[in-house]
Amino acid sequence: MSCELTAVIPVYNDRMALTIAIPESLRRLEEITSSFELLVAEDGSDDGSAELVAEWEGRDPRVRLLHSDERLGRGCALSRAFRASQGEIFCYYDVDLATDMIHLRELIDAIRSGCDIATGSRLMPASKIDRDSGREIASRGYNALVRCILGSRLFDHQCGFKAFSYTCLKTLLPNVQAPHWFWDTELLVRAQRRGFRVCEFPIRWRQGEGTTVKLSDVTGMGSEILRLRWRLHAEKD
Numbered sequence: 001m002s003c004e005l006t007a008v009i010p011v012y013n014d015r016m017a018l019t020i021a022i023p024e025s026l027r028r029l030e031e032i033t034s035s036f037e038l039l040v041a042e043d044g045s046d047d048g049s050a051e052l053v054a055e056w057e058g059r060d061p062r063v064r065l066l067h068s069d070e071r072l073g074r075g076c077a078l079s080r081a082f083r084a085s086q087g088e089i090f091c092y093y094d095v096d097l098a099t100d101m102i103h104l105r106e107l108i109d110a111i112r113s114g115c116d117i118a119t120g121s122r123l124m125p126a127s128k129i130d131r132d133s134g135r136e137i138a139s140r141g142y143n144a145l146v147r148c149i150l151g152s153r154l155f156d157h158q159c160g161f162k163a164f165s166y167t168c169l170k171t172l173l174p175n176v177q178a179p180h181w182f183w184d185t186e187l188l189v190r191a192q193r194r195g196f197r198v199c200e201f202p203i204r205w206r207q208g209e210g211t212t213v214k215l216s217d218v219t220g221m222g223s224e225i226l227r228l229r230w231r232l233h234a235e236k237d
Helices: 015-032 049-059 075-084 101-112 133-150 166-175 183-193 216-235
Strands: 003-011 034-044 064-070 087-093 117-121 126-130 161-165 196-203 205-206
Touching: 003 075, 015 034, 015 049, 015 101, 034 049, 034 075, 064 075, 064 216, 075 087, 075 166, 075 183, 101 117, 101 161, 101 196, 117 166, 117 183, 126 166, 133 166, 133 183, 133 216, 161 166, 166 183, 183 196, 183 216
Parallel strands: 003 034, 003 087, 034 064, 117 196, 126 205
Antiparallel strands: 087 161, 117 161
C-alpha cells in the first residue's frame, strides 16, 4: 500500500456533477489525511467526463482517472477500482454528493477504529433525509426484503456511502457476482455471514436531481435477492 486512503467516485455521464465533486472531495479528504488518492471510476461515459478528470489528473497527482471504453456496470466499475487502488482503506460515494460530506470523517474513522465495513444509513431513526415518497416506499420495501429473506441486520443496504478495510474487501470480492446496483447489498450480506464487523450510522442525505425510483424496482431487485439466497445456499457459507 502506498497511501492510507483511496476514495472512489463511480461515474457515468456525470461531467457537470464532477465539477463540484472533485474539488469538494479534495477539500474534505485533506481534512482527514495527507495520505490519500481520489480515484474516479469513469464507466464508459460519452459526455466528456473522462476528459474533465484527465485535466484534473494532469495538475493534481492525487487525482487518478480509471477509464473504461465500455459500460461495465456500477458494481464491476467499483471492483475494478479496488483492484487499482493503493489505499489501506477503500471508500466510495456518489458523484452527486447526496450524502452530506460532513460524514466522510466519521466513515473513515469507523474503519480506523476497527470496523471492517462502515456504511451510511438513510433509514436509521436518527437519519435526516429529503426524498420523494415513491423512492422512500421503494427503499423501505427493498430493505425489508433483504432483512427478511437474506437475514441481514442492517437498515439500509444501498446507500452509496461506504468504506472497507483492504483485507475485508479483498476477501469478499472473489465471490461477489452482482455487476451493477445489487453489488452493495451482496457485499454487505456476505460480510455479515463471514463474521466481518459492519458498522452502520445515520446520515444526512438528499435526493439528487433527476433520480427516479419506481415501485416496480422493488420487484426487480427482489429477483436479485432470491438469486443471492439460492447462491448462498449452494455455497453453504
